[in-house]
Amino acid sequence: MISVKTLSKSFGPKLAVDSVSFEVKKGEVLGFLGPNGAGKSTTMRMVTGYLPPTSGEVEIDGISVVENPIQAKQKIGYLPESAPLYSDMTVSSFLSFAAEIRGKKSTDVESAIETCFLEPVKNQSIDTLSKGYRHRTCLAQSILHDPEILILDEPTDGLDPNQKQEVRNLIKRMGEDKAIIFSTHILEEVEAACTRAIIIDQGSVVADGTPEQLKGKSKAAGLLSVSITGMAGSGILSEIRSLRDVTDVIELSSTDSSFKGMVHSSKKNNSLSEDVFNLCKDKGLLLQELKIEEGRLDDVFREITVADTKIDKETKAGKEEE
Amino acid sequence: MNALKNISIVFKRELKAQFNSMLAYVFIVIFVLLSMSLTFLLDDFFAPNAQDASLEFSFFRWPMWLLMFLAPAVGMRLWAEEQRTGTIELLLTMPISVWHAIVGKFLAALSVITIAILCTFPVVLTVAYLGDPDNGTIWGGYIACIFYGAGALAITCAVSALTRSSVACLIIALSICFGQLLIAIPPVLEYAADNWNGAVADVLGSLGTWSHYTEMKRGVISLANVAFYLSMIGFCLFLTSVVIKSKRA
Structure with a gap:
């Protein structure tokens, strides 16, 4: 049309x-x-x-x-x-x-x-x-x-x-x-x-x-968002890191008895969420949240358009220095 | 047929807008009052030896000067206002051509001017009652007024397309009309003929509005005079379309 x-x-x-x-x-x-x-x-x-x-x-x-x-x-x-x-x-x-x-x-x-x-x-x-x-x-x-x-x-x-x-x-x-x-x-x-x-x-x-x-293009898309209690945050963090396919864990908050963070995996499938679930079951931890992030449109928007703004500013600053 | 229909729709809207804003009434009243008072107070209309029942040297002396102000005042908003408020975007994305809009708007404003001119009819009744006027000259006078008003309005239309400010349009259009009138007044033509050469004086005389208006108000509706005004109107409206199109290019 x-x-x-x-x-x-x-x-x-x-x-x-x-x-x-x-x-x-x-x-x-x-x-x-x-x-x-x-x-x-x-x-x-x-x-x-x-x-x-x-x-x-x-x-x-x-x-x-x-x-x-x-x-x-x-x-x-x-x-x-x-x-x-x-x-x-x-x-x-x-x-x-x-x-x-x-x-x-x-x-x-x-x-x-x-x-x-x-x-x-x-x-x-x-x-x-x-x-x-x-x-x-x-x-x-x-x-x-x-x-x-x-x-x-x-x-x-x-x-x-x-x-x-x-x-x-x-x-x-x-x-x-x-x-x-x-x-x-x-x-x-x-x-x-x-x-x-x-x-x-x-x-x-x-x-x-x-x-x-578009949301899938967001950096957060496919990450696993987890919130677990029942053990010191540092302990939970190292347990998650030891899981297979985990490449990185971003810590959002950590206390003596809880952990909240985002898990990067080399494979974007559901097996990681199963692994986290099994980990909690085996260690007797309480799984409060487990969610595969869809990604956010405003993140994609910002990633694409802010990059340009930064380049613009740098070019402008460069010109002013000259 | 579609063109006529579109022009008439734009015309009706524009005419309503002119009267809705009360400006049209103000212009008509000012024009009638001024043309009457100038005729009866400044001229020798009532002088014992006055022999001007055809109004050529009294009443019809003034409309040219008044229309020089009135036509830009009526036409200043035609395109300037559309551009200032952004409604031009609405109008030009409707299924009409730029020409339909230009002609519709021009005719609506011309109607206001024509109504103002025709509202001076009591002066004609007065001379018909008092004397024995030459109706041909009176008709010639009215036709001269309408043609002059249309020419000044066409200039205003083109200037209005150039600017978003109605006041700027009024000042510029008024200056152009005044300049066009001045270049053909007898002293200027005599000066041109004496100091430069006759050809320059001829060109100024044919481009200026003075001589065409004075000839027409005598009742001389010659082809040259009509062609002058029609080509001036055509050129200015063409210029309006060029300005409107080039502003978007």
């Missing part, structure tokens, strides 16, 4: 997006992650046809956004980053304008108002709305024509926790029969609503996969 091929965008000498490629199929919800200024919004703006790409192609359901922008835009619903709205209009007149331009009827406006919980403010002027309502009004204009493709730039920004949950559920529900791209800074949202995620940094895609696959 959405096909992006080697998409690049330069603003003067600055390369904002560098050869980004990805595809989103019907039924997929793609999470777009990345630090501020990574190129997320620029990429989304090119997909929606707002910014012309410097090079590369964007196709929406086989239609080129550059060559047939009007046809392509008909298939897209777009929520821009700061949810801009015509503040001199009321909610319903603004949505009627959006519907009219897309050739839709007033019944579509009514259902968008209902879906986005805008009933209480529908006759209110937009400049008197709270941030949450403004955001939902903009979201309503993006979905009122029931588009096949939804591009949402930080759809939960500025919403309270309840509203965030509502929007996430809405995205998840709509994702069943649409192709959705949404960007966010909140990593738990990706796990909650996305079927796939892309991490973009300094204009390039640095990771692409399901949330589980």
Whole structure:
């Protein structure tokens, strides 16, 4: 449905997006992650046809956004980053304008108002709305024509926790029969609503996969988290070290009668957890926690993007010294 | 057909916005009040020997000066505001072309100016009651006003696309309109003909708005005058589209 091929965008000498490629199929919800200024919004703006790409192609359901922008835009619903709205209009007149331009009827406006919980403010002027309502009004204009493709730039920004949950559920529900791209800074949202995620940094895609696959790239992924009592911490530590396949043990806390830590193994399988369990059974220890770590998305995010920030800082410091 | 439909949707929204913000009412009232008071207070309208029932030398002297301020004031927000609030991103990701938006917005602002101009009709009723005016000249005067207003608005439109600040747009557009008017006033043309050469004076005369406006208000709706305004409007709107596109490139 959405096909992006080697998409690049330069603003003067600055390369904002560098050869980004990805595809989103019907039924997929793609999470777009990345630090501020990574190129997320620029990429989304090119997909929606707002910014012309410097090079590369964007196709929406086989239609080129550059060559047939009007046809392509008909298939897209777009929520821009700061949810801009015509503040001199009321909610319903603004949505009627959006519907009219897309050739839709007033019944579509009514259902968008209902879906986005805008009933209480529908006759209110937009400049008197709270941030949450403004955001939902903009979201309503993006979905009122029931588009096949939804591009949402930080759809939960500025919403309270309840509203965030509502929007996430809405995205998840709509994702069943649409192709959705949404960007966010909140990593738990990706796990909650996305079927796939892309991490973009300094204009390039640095990771692409399901949330589980991405979490698997975390350093903590596959480690065995253990918490054992019944013996001095140092004793438990040496017992665990003596198990086969154990390459390292990270001590998180250790007392006279307990130990908590993470166990590295040369093999990522369940045999280590069996070995730890048997160790506790044989020595009469109490096993309080035994868990294979899935890895954390924010660790992966930080590992990938902080590394770049460090390089940036070092380069900058180097230049200043010169 | 789609183009017309899209233009009319943008037009309706923009016209509502002009009247919702009350600015349109303010402009109309100011224009009518000023044009009437200038006509009746500063001109020799009531002088015993006045013979200007066709309003050429009284009422129609003023709209050009007033529209020089009014048109930039009506048009300053057209694109500057869209850029300041970010709604341009919304508008240009809707299934319409940049041209639909430009023409729709331009026509909406032009409607406000036209309404302001037409609201001065009591002065026509007055001269019709008092004397025997030449209706052709009066029509010519009104057409001259509308064309001048449209030209000044097109300039404002292009300037508005360049900036996010409505005030900056107002000042720049006003300066351009004033400059374009000044280069063709008789003293400047005489100076150009005396000190440089006749060709320079001809060029200034044909590029400036003074001579076209004064000819039209006399009732001379020549092809040259109409072509001048239409090409100026076309060029400025084309420039608007170039600016809007190049800002995103």
